[in-house]
Amino acid sequence: MADSAPSTDVVLVIDDSDVARAEMIRVLEQAGFRVMGLASPIGATRAILENGVRVVVIDIMMPGMRGDRLAALFRGNPRLRELGVVLVSGASAAELLSLSVESGANAVVSKANLHELVPVVRRALRRRDSVPGMTYG
Numbered sequence: 136m137a138d139s140a141p142s143t144d145v146v147l148v149i150d151d152s153d154v155a156r157a158e159m160i161r162v163l164e165q166a167g168f169r170v171m172g173l174a175s176p177i178g179a180t181r182a183i184l185e186n187g188v189r190v191v192v193i194d195i196m197m198p199g200m201r202g203d204r205l206a207a208l209f210r211g212n213p214r215l216r217e218l219g220v221v222l223v224s225g226a227s228a229a230e231l232l233s234l235s236v237e238s239g240a241n242a243v244v245s246k247a248n249l250h251e252l253v254p255v256v257r258r259a260l261r262r263r264d265s266v267p268g269m270t271y272g
Contacts, residue, residue: 144260145169145187149179149202150194150223155246159192159223166253176205183215190219190259192244192252195226195234203238210239219259223252 146168150156156172163170171186173179175197183191191209193202202222209215220240224231231243241259244251 143169143187144189145171146256147171147173147179147182147186147188147191149173149176149191149197149205151175151197152194155194155223158249159252162249162252163192163256166256168256176200176202179205180209180212180215183209183218188218190221190256192221192223192256193240195222195224195231203234203240206238206240219256221252221255221259223249 146163148159160170160172195202206220222240222243225246235243242255244255
């Protein structure tokens, strides 16, 4: 695929739904990304740091910790300030936008529109690459 992302771009998908996580991983892998998946936020920071993850895709509604809260924690961690963060959910567009602003996420994608995931992840990567040291939020 001519516009595939380089294989060095690692994306982490965090979603408690096995079906949704598998579908997002499939979509991103088909676009040329190296993708990892976690069923919960447990171990996410370690996975990000140890595997050179550049963008994390987080489901908002997860047991234990909401994805927007996890995104806010990432934004507060100096070691993760350049991490691209994309929130996904079945919530309404208005709710997603509000949560994105509150959490410092780069973007939001509805699970009903997963075809938008690849361009959104690519934009998060370009934004990070074009503004070195940029902090979000």
